[in-house]
Amino acid sequence: MQSGAAPSLTTTSFLCDQKELYGLCAMLSRWLWRAVRASPSVIIPSRVPRCHGHLMPLMARDRLHVPRSRTVWSSTPCWQDRPPGYWDGNEREDWIAMEEEDLLGDEEDDDENELLVSQAPTLQGAQYIIIVQPDVKWGPSKPRDTTADLMLSEAIALVRSVPDWVVVNSLIVSTKTPNNKYIFGKGNLQYLTEQIKYYPHATAIFLNVERISSSTEKVLEAEWGTKVFDRYTVVLNIFRLTARTREAKLQIALAEIPLLRSNLKNETAHLDQQGGGSRYIMGSGETFLEVQQRLLKEREQRIKKALEKLRKKRKLIRSQRKKREFPIISVIGYTNSGKTTLIKALTNDPRLQPRDQLFATLDVTAHGGLLPFRLPVIYVDTIGFLSQLPHNLIESFSATLEDIIHSDLLIHVRDLSHPEYVNQKKSVLAVLSGLNIPQRLLDSMIEVHNKTDIVPNRESDEGGFRVSALIGSGLEELKKRIETAVLESTGRIITAIRVNLESPQLSWLYKEATVLEVNVLPEDGSADVVVIITSAAYGKYKKLFDT
Template sequence: MNPDDVEVTRGARAVLVVPEWRGQGLSRDLEARVAEATGLAVAIGIEVMAVHPLRLRQTRAATLIGLGQIEAIRPDISENGAQLVIVDAALTAIQQRNLETELGAKVIDRTGLILEIFGERAATAEGRLQVELAHLDYQAGRLVRSWTHLERQRGGFGFLGGPGETQIEADRRMIRSRMARIRRSLEDARRTRQLQRAKRQRAPWPVIALVGYTNAGKSTFFNRLTGSDVMAEDMLFATLDPTMREIRLPGIDKAILSDTVGFVSDLPTELVAAFRATLEEVTTADLIVHVRDITHPDSEAQYADVVAILDSLGVNGPQDGEGDAQDAIAQIEIWNKIDAASPERRGQILEMAARRRDVAVISAETGEGIEAARALMAADLTARHEVTCVFLRFDQGEAMAWLHARGDILSEEVVEGGHRLTVRLDPADRARFERLWPSNEG
């Protein structure tokens, strides 16, 4: 069987290999890693027939894992009729090719598997373009492994580079050309999104972005708050394309809630780059709500993964040493899935949360703690509000409506030529108001 002829499809049988080695940078429970890797495979309909968690003393440049471990994997491939071997690590093109030769089956790594999931799940045209761009970027450096059949294309004289080189270069040029076209399309989509965001900023409504590790329960929480039916399943990457809905919070008549793609450890850099335009929704939010599966054995490591990605997006403040802490977007944490905790663990979680002002403990599944979460979100959105005086002419009805909807009107009096208001506003809203209606401060 030629591994290149095998497609990653639903119903395919696979053997899962989860290697772990010192210096890998993962402070994770191996069982939890196995469960997550299995979940990634199941998310695309792959049937995992056997699992090999491997603790490596050292990695091998040619195959990542040792020859003895390869020998132990072979029987599971033949006995289960497996077409795939999934390695839960990043493989080089050479390691992937050598493993396919040694195992006699198609091999995909963690990056390739996540790309397959995203390719199946992306529902919007922009989402599909983002996934295609990431996939092309991933494949660009691996073309050589797909062209061993090009011996016949040697042809003519003077081909010093060896068999197939001309075809490989032609394909690379086609990939680069296609990537350039996709980037132009995504740039157009990004500009459209910027215009939409500008319109939302003119509107008197705060924007709240939900972030979190995949399968932490963001979409279930989103549905609880909005009454929507966004896909929310016990499945990794159930949500890819961002969804926005209106919600009401205590003391806030209207806010925009955005559900975003879940993060994951070792998220492929190709995907982070491709989805940056979508993730920009997070960078312009008034409040970031980090939803965590607080009962997961790797909850702290998952938290660190999400924070690292938020850092890369610049939402935790400037990354170049310039600017100040005010540039960071306000964040709170929602500790989800408390219903899955044992009584003892539940007590520990509630005790930890009680010592913090930026945490609400909930079960998005049962509804427990939802009102406390709503109150925390509202309190954070209004905590930084400042009192300011504003003068509005009688003909500035739109500005008056904006202030009533966005701020807290403390006093209002009619004076010569208009109204003088004392209003409590978020600093960001005050800046927006001054841009939209300059010279109106009293």
């Protein structure tokens, strides 16, 4: 090296500097640990708990008398400069979100990434929609608990929940034969055709029925000269726009399969007219229709396989929660009833951003909160339900809805301000009945009548809790009822236990129960401890300490 030249930074010298830095850090850590061990003002348990690899704060002796839910021995995480054991579910990085991101995260998988790409025609961009609501006057298909006007209002809300979709007109048209090929009689079909001609800029017709056959879709599109959507197609498109996680996107891809099969029939029928649909392809012995059906079948199997992997991961998450013994509360209800708003009010979780639209929540999420007695619980936000939701769509989301079955408590949120809130309850209960929910959960389910700030004078069903999650009214009474129900469903009891401060009894209780209060008795060297504890843990305590 020439004199005065700057020394070159080689790879070797850089690695040596790194090693020296690591050595200094290790030495500093050992020095800090010795200083902590030498201090008489802290308690050091035999096994120092960790939270995601980081040492948790230790608790000073002179703070043992302070009532606290859990301390250093608790499985509840401590973050930053908060007191040990304090957890209000407010951290963006709380352990619930982290465990689900770790297990259900978007790990790169080329095979699965290909499945996430929608194969069905995506209804993107601006759409100018004419909504047609069939009004069945009599017969077995006539709705018993609602009216055509109310069904039309929900159809309008569905369309308006999609960005850049505009309702240009809405019509209620009576029909006697909703199940035939044309749905409407000859006269009403002609009337509809004439009405649609007044809106040449309309890009689609939303026929508000659960599902239309491929043949019906074909003849109506030919009659009206524009695309025709049914309820299934519109809801599925909303799901596509709302989905964020890999699991939700895979479930939507599975729900698309019936739609793709229906479209395939239309395409092959068109090819048959041109003489191409029935021909064999490249000597393979398969027609075009058979090849497409086989590819769809293979795609369906691959999606189900990918979902089964995620189902197993969800099962692992549930088992981890069970080990921690945190009660699970699933919040269910009709779409846009205020489920997310209620959970935000109960947990103060800043990650939750409620939106006033249908199916704003599609991905199941978990949020930590504390009940009045400082008992940590997990609230699970679920997908909203909808009337006339096709069975295939519900079946596609069965893996997600399994979380409801494994809950300790259900909260059914109802929109008291909605004109159909009675029928919405029937729709929710109908979906629950198809999920094989344990009867104990249905019997203990808490009903919350939300949005009382909009209709303060409206009477509600007996037994429900009247609240406004938006402004916070009625929440304190609700929390007390939730706590009582959780204690009953999980077999927890509130009891006072006298412990010897020289024994590990107190640290054991902090680890295995929720400590509500500690009253130290210096003259006896003991303390009276009020705890929330499961019957199993209490039995283990008495056996371990021979009390």
